[in-house]
Amino acid sequence: MTDINNAVRAAILIHALPYIQLYRNKTMVVKYGGNAMINAELKAAVIEDLILMSCVGIRTVLVHGGGPEIENMLNALGKESRFVNGLRYTDEETMEVVQMVLCGKVNKDIIALVEQAGGRALGLCGIDGAMLGARQYKPQGEDIGLVGEIVSINTASLENLLDAGAMPVISSVAIGVGADAGKVFNVNADTAAAQIAAALHAEKLILMTDVRGVLKDVRDEDSLVKAATLDELEKLKAEGVISRGMIPKTDCCSLAIKAGVKKAHIIDGRLRHALLIELFTDEGIGTMITA
Amino acid sequence: MTDINNAVRAAILIHALPYIQLYRNKTMVVKYGGNAMINAELKAAVIEDLILMSCVGIRTVLVHGGGPEIENMLNALGKESRFVNGLRYTDEETMEVVQMVLCGKVNKDIIALVEQAGGRALGLCGIDGAMLGARQYKPQGEDIGLVGEIVSINTASLENLLDAGAMPVISSVAIGVGADAGKVFNVNADTAAAQIAAALHAEKLILMTDVRGVLKDVRDEDSLVKAATLDELEKLKAEGVISRGMIPKTDCCSLAIKAGVKKAHIIDGRLRHALLIELFTDEGIGTMITA
Amino acid sequence: MTDINNAVRAAILIHALPYIQLYRNKTMVVKYGGNAMINAELKAAVIEDLILMSCVGIRTVLVHGGGPEIENMLNALGKESRFVNGLRYTDEETMEVVQMVLCGKVNKDIIALVEQAGGRALGLCGIDGAMLGARQYKPQGEDIGLVGEIVSINTASLENLLDAGAMPVISSVAIGVGADAGKVFNVNADTAAAQIAAALHAEKLILMTDVRGVLKDVRDEDSLVKAATLDELEKLKAEGVISRGMIPKTDCCSLAIKAGVKKAHIIDGRLRHALLIELFTDEGIGTMITA
Amino acid sequence: MTDINNAVRAAILIHALPYIQLYRNKTMVVKYGGNAMINAELKAAVIEDLILMSCVGIRTVLVHGGGPEIENMLNALGKESRFVNGLRYTDEETMEVVQMVLCGKVNKDIIALVEQAGGRALGLCGIDGAMLGARQYKPQGEDIGLVGEIVSINTASLENLLDAGAMPVISSVAIGVGADAGKVFNVNADTAAAQIAAALHAEKLILMTDVRGVLKDVRDEDSLVKAATLDELEKLKAEGVISRGMIPKTDCCSLAIKAGVKKAHIIDGRLRHALLIELFTDEGIGTMITA
């Protein structure tokens, strides 16, 4: 780096200017997960990207999951998984661990990194201010325990934080409403991010994954679909091109776009500064989905 | 209850009116802990009291610890305590558990109860927005690990929440500053409450305990000191009247009063609706400390 | 009262909590009159109720008449009533007395009581800020002098006062508009209250009367109609069940409900703390009218 | 008037411009009384002047007394005056009449005129919002009943009204405070105006009287003192030049000036448009008192 002269540095900063102008005061919701949350170096780079986004005026919301950390804690506690017709069952004890790890460990660790890097973040989960209201989710009618689907979003606290210049960092835990009042649910973080983006009328939803994006051939990273409209996406899905693992993510993107979010991106979190490259350089990365 | 007629009900509500008028728009910081946090019935009553306080316009801040739950989790994880010269040492693993349990379990459980009861609360810890900045605390120079003392308080987020009509619920975890940047500390919840009360220029600091208050004779609950000035408190302390367990609590009260908090109360959390009785009836309970 | 212990007191306060939560930030317009305005003890109780309503965040507007005081003053001044076809005629001299007594005596006496009890109230009449604009009211074409019907309401001053946390107390005097510019009119206080409730999109209109409510048999107080929809009310009226004296009051309620006010209540002002019992206990009193 | 051509009209309006520029956004307190309040033509002219003042951005507060109307009402009611050592005693009955006439008749009549002329005014007395707090006034220790001296002024409501573009019209009635809580007092309107001007940090206090101003020879209207500093005023008083009737008025001016009001004026209310001439023409009228 030290061999790059100031003229080049200046040119590169100026090159980012049109994107900065484009995104100022726009809202973006980033789903953070996978390798980018495990690898310390990637993690530090994501934090830097998020702070830069805030600094240039992007209203940034971070939603995180926490798969491996939950797994580790369940193991450490000797908690055995129960299965119902092949699906893992989230019993009360498991849910307690999920809530504790997401809201108390993963969330606060991210906040600590942002604050240490000079940013300003506040951590919330769907319980706080009853931000995310959920009902029990029963895939094909199957009772898999305390897994929820979001049925109401209260954005008042989020707007409040964004207006005050802070970055909300959100754990994907929701509070039961209606007949499920009194319960707490685990909700899918990708879906939570998509629904929050929709509720905030965000400019962009960005899902960080561990693949390059939507691939035509899952074994060939060069088969990346760089951009797709909702119709094209539907066609790819119908043709069986989109892999089973990718379908929930493209569905989240569809949900957001249909609700008025301008663009949804599935990007590769394994790449350092993936967010920054996507937003502030000429070549977007990953797959961009638009209406 | 059903045999109490409306005239009596009305009379009792009206009897509370002068207190409601007195405390409207005033800030009160409540340290919540002990039995009131363990016993389900007491817990529900505390939540009701807090919501009533908010409803009549008291700017209420709740600070909580979480002793037994942390202990339980450490045990469940088979984590053995290390001691240094007789003092328990908070190593990194322990601190992780402390943070996780306080911020992820205790805090969110309280929020869920408040929200279900129709209140509006948001959970924060000292890491969020770097609200509580701490340095390592070394009692008598002893290194006991990640135990901190608060050296800076950023009340912006708290004021923001209070202005928006929400009740902040705060876990006693702080973020390292200065030479301790990059660390996270466990801080004493009573002290945190006292320092937050001081920073907010609160009207009252209320510490919920498992005793009636300051007792002249620790074996005799009827020896309660109903009220004491700072001078009187100092004298009682010098005379050896205040028990070793109570001294840290009276010290917190002194700290708050010296910083301009109007009144500090040590009340008995084992009593149902202790907060409400203290605030809205003629006879205060517990010990009241004033300048 | 002194024999009621704190646990019971607490329970009763907590029992009122759901109502407090329900009514916070809602607007209620109370028509105050009859015995509750004459009997000193009842009067004091009404003032306490109003202050409690304000304290728990209800945006409270009081509208008052002043029958007996006007009568007394007219008598003291030796002013004789003139009748036109059996209807009392409000000539200029009478109107002067009406205005003087309502705005200068009754209104300010109420304000003084509220202020002495620690509340905050400001007195207005329909002339102030041209809040209530009226045209001459001619029942069946009969000219009965300076009696008006309200044709325009300017709520700016009311909203302003309510936003500033004060309780507006309104005398039922209006300013002439259109062809009646330059005149001042006496307007019916019940109707004024109903129209103000409508203009403010109030949650509740509450008419304080000297009966238990709408009675099926005017001689039997146990024949109270506890609740009625507009349709049911219409039917009762058609059946001749509603007494002649009650009809103007139920018409006011209908007017308000049709204009979007959620609930209208006719309650018994002879009962101490009738307002408080209606609002903050499980059993409403009097007659409740809804859409 | 019709023979004055447009060029002259324009010139006269432009001539007023420097004064308009000077007084915009400044606060002026006008004491209204005497002939200007009795004579219908003068009254109409005062109303026009006040509206013009408001229109050009002067924050105008009107304080009024009501001598003759009170007198008339007392007579009509056959109320006889009681005297204590030669001083008229204001008993409760008299005070009731004072309050009723000032707040209910004089005040609302003024408001009606302003509103009909297209202005916006709201009437208040010292009871409203406890704006004027008073204690019993005992000249030379003599108990003369419910006559008060103002000991506290709460300007919140006034500022609120002025900010909203309305003109407060204030009756000189005050609410008892301290040991006099529960009482209502008659207060001198000139003094009330002076104290309100002081509390509002007004630019000008203007007292409308029935004389040309301070006269060196009370029988010679040409002996007008056009301007005086506080020192000069003190000297005139010491020399016995100021008449006994004028002394309370010059004392009010002194009080206001000492409290920071820029200028106090004693002007001749018998002159049509006296306010307007004083404010918007080159030659001031009456006596101007400055520091």
Next chain:
Amino acid sequence: MTDINNAVRAAILIHALPYIQLYRNKTMVVKYGGNAMINAELKAAVIEDLILMSCVGIRTVLVHGGGPEIENMLNALGKESRFVNGLRYTDEETMEVVQMVLCGKVNKDIIALVEQAGGRALGLCGIDGAMLGARQYKPQGEDIGLVGEIVSINTASLENLLDAGAMPVISSVAIGVGADAGKVFNVNADTAAAQIAAALHAEKLILMTDVRGVLKDVRDEDSLVKAATLDELEKLKAEGVISRGMIPKTDCCSLAIKAGVKKAHIIDGRLRHALLIELFTDEGIGTMITA
């Protein structure tokens, strides 16, 4: 002037009051040009009128051209005019002079006069904040150089200045947009004023000219059309009554009225205080056009 007594002065000011009340807080756009901008005495009178308008709360916007000064500067620079099919061609050099004279000389000279007279004005042109966006204007397809027609108006800066109590003074220069980005255009000041009035939903558009108004016979100043609706104007135009020089001005008025401006006036700038006379006396001057 000195022989006019105060009573007459007062009467004339009061006579203006209804107009002041009518126009407070309304927006008016004045096109300033012709003799009123050349003759020093007329100029001073216009400035006074504008300040008076501001002082009584009219949100005043001034748009100016600058014909003779541009001509003088082009002559001084020895710049010869080029013609295309009989139309003068605005080449780059000419446009530079136009911009420089309008924005740097005429505009700032007006501002200096306003400021010296105690007003508050800020000068802008269509380039500032890209307030006036234009495309090249080609009358009958003829390329006459850098003459533009306004295609977009950004009123944010104007509203901002008006809210802050300042008078915007606008030079009729616009910035190229779309295919014309990078260019600067001269735009017709009358049209600019009309379009700004439309964009601001102004109450009035006032065009100052060097004639009495629309004349039925251009040689007879007594043939003034005092008022016309859009239909009447159209008819006059169809009948050939409106002179060729006047047509662009009446077209501007039509444009503004069609866009919702309440009234458009063509007044005689040769008359001292024409604005003031039009606005604040009973007889309007010039031609008034309404829907």
Next chain:
Amino acid sequence: MTDINNAVRAAILIHALPYIQLYRNKTMVVKYGGNAMINAELKAAVIEDLILMSCVGIRTVLVHGGGPEIENMLNALGKESRFVNGLRYTDEETMEVVQMVLCGKVNKDIIALVEQAGGRALGLCGIDGAMLGARQYKPQGEDIGLVGEIVSINTASLENLLDAGAMPVISSVAIGVGADAGKVFNVNADTAAAQIAAALHAEKLILMTDVRGVLKDVRDEDSLVKAATLDELEKLKAEGVISRGMIPKTDCCSLAIKAGVKKAHIIDGRLRHALLIELFTDEGIGTMITA
């Protein structure tokens, strides 16, 4: 540029992050002049730098002079310079040209460039809103005509524009005050920038020049003084090290620093993106002056 990969681009953007965080919401006043204003390529780069500064939240104020353009216009108009004791005299005609060129040409040309590049700028001079008030400047008592020294600064309009997110661009022309009311003055742009920085309590004053900075040996660009305190600067000046041409610039820096501006910079405007390099890279350029 195209051969620089995204990783490097990302790294460079991230490298700028600490500076962006440091300068957000800080005010900086840039004096723009010399080659950077003449050379088209440098000009474009300065505009980009200014927009980037605004985009990352720096409250940026630009002050410009216009030497060569004024000279050109005076020559084109055949205006000959008059000298008084060797000093050029600014007569009225010259001042007119100065005002016209600075406010009408240079200023609007800058604004047009900023707007075309997607920024938001508004042009003002010291006459607008009487922002810069000046008295005649007579060096050693010599009358050199309409050259002024600033004696008052009204920052209201500047703050207003900065709060609205716009960049004020200011021509160094001032309005006469006091005995000089009615005149317009040319003021030194460096000094104007320094005084504006002082009045705005700016973080930085940046003077763009045509040299590398303060040089110890004016013939040796490697003799650059990279940083100096006020004391060091004073010493260099006393030692005769600072060249005659540089002294006015270092005096401006001293003036600003003494008034509380944190840092003043003299940088080399001949370097492309000098502002950006100074602000957002590790090595500052030019000379930095601090207290």
